Amino acid sequence: DEFNAEEKFKIVNGMSFSPEVTHIEAVKSMNTYDKMRDDDVIVSSYPRSGTHWSIALVDLVMHGGDIETVKDRHIHERSTWMDIPMAVLTGKAEMSIEGTKEQENPMVAAESVPSPRLLSTHLTYDFMPESVKQGKCKVVVILRNPKSVVTSLHVLNDVPEYYKVVPTIDQTIEATLLTDAQDQMIYGSWFNHVSKWWMNKDKLKRNIHFIFYEDMKNNMGEVIKGLAKFLNKGIPDEQIKKMAEHLQFEQMLKNPKTGKAFENLKLTDETIEFMESDSYKAAHMRKGVIDDWKTKLTASQSKRIDAFLGPRLEKIGLKFQYEQ
Numbered sequence: 001d002e003f004n005a006e007e008k009f010k011i012v013n014g015m016s017f018s019p020e021v022t023h024i025e026a027v028k029s030m031n032t033y034d035k036m037r038d039d040d041v042i043v044s045s046y047p048r049s050g051t052h053w054s055i056a057l058v059d060l061v062m063h064g065g066d067i068e069t070v071k072d073r074h075i076h077e078r079s080t081w082m083d084i085p086m087a088v089l090t091g092k093a094e095m096s097i098e099g100t101k102e103q104e105n106p107m108v109a110a111e112s113v114p115s116p117r118l119l120s121t122h123l124t125y126d127f128m129p130e131s132v133k134q135g136k137c138k139v140v141v142i143l144r145n146p147k148s149v150v151t152s153l154h155v156l157n158d159v160p161e162y163y164k165v166v167p168t169i170d171q172t173i174e175a176t177l178l179t180d181a182q183d184q185m186i187y188g189s190w191f192n193h194v195s196k197w198w199m200n201k202d203k204l205k206r207n208i209h210f211i212f213y214e215d216m217k218n219n220m221g222e223v224i225k226g227l228a229k230f231l232n233k234g235i236p237d238e239q240i241k242k243m244a245e246h247l248q249f250e251q252m253l254k255n256p257k258t259g260k261a262f263e264n265l266k267l268t269d270e271t272i273e274f275m276e277s278d279s280y281k282a283a284h285m286r287k288g289v290i291d292d293w294k295t296k297l298t299a300s301q302s303k304r305i306d307a308f309l310g311p312r313l314e315k316i317g318l319k320f321q322y323e324q
């Protein structure tokens with residue numbers, strides 16, 4: 001099928017992004033369809049923060065660290081999206097401005113997923129079902145330094161075949177990092193996403209756990225230990241070592257079930273086939289390092305980000321690592 005960017009994407013200020021309105025029905029359904037379970041685990045992140053990496057991590061810990069059980073399941077089968085219908089994820093249905101049909105509502109579809117469910121979302125605290133806001137379920141929030149996030153996001157969006165107007169890196173920085181507006185970019189501003197979760201950490205107390213991308217990179221063993229404690233899983237040190245190795249960038253890339261996660265899905269009437277494909281340029285796995293932003297951002301862009309976000313982050317006591 002001819003790709004029609006105008007139909008598929010909303011143009012915001014001359015830039016083309018997937019429409020945030022896509023998710024309005026899904027977001028509304030969070031409140032009208034609150035069937036959360038006590039043993040649900042939710043992974044929430046701003047796009048390009050290492051979402052799929054952390055889904056692999058959380059899924060593995062939920063399975064007690066048993067690599068054999070998880071490794072042959074496709075990354076898109078390891079969690080259920082709260083705000084993206086599977087039909088959209090698999091290319092069967094287009095995201096629509098009117099919203100999703102009832103049968104495509106991802107939270108309704110998630111009903112058939114057996115417990116304990118691993119749910120994923122790019123939405124922040126404000127949009128969660130009321131029960132989650134009151135402390136039901138466990139929430140794992142993935143945080144990554146904003147310069148890496150915006151770099152990774154820009155590369156993802158820099159696909160002329162997919163966008164009528166490819167946003168420049170400056171436009172992406174403006175819409176994502178240097179704004180408090182929520183309608184410039186799908187999922188709104190980065191700071192809004194991270195600060196809304198961070199500011200509610202005392203309210204959710206034992207039911208919220210933060211993981212930094214940079215910590216996963218530097219010391220996955222400690223991250224696994226912290227997460228296992230949060231999820232009440234006892235995992236021997238020896239196994240934690242193996243898990244950390246299994247989750248390394250090169251290892252995940254080698255495994256077709258995790259290394260080629262994007263744009264390689266085919267939905268037939270009965271089943272979802274996960275196709276292998278190298279055709280998509282900006283996959284979920286790209287470089288996987290902490291400081292690749294240095295190769296893409298100019299000194300002045302970096303300074304503008306520091307000037308805008310520095311004081312805001314300091315005010316809420318959130319610190320990021322930017323260097324390797």
Ligand code: A3P
Nearest residue numbers: 048049050051052053152248249285286287288
């Ligand atoms: P880069 O584009 O900087 O390489 P998301 O899943 O939220 O879209 O995040 C994608 C980012 O996570 C990409 O960042 C990707 O390379 C990185 N990533 C995925 N798996 C990883 C792994 N095992 N180790 C390190 N980074 C990983």
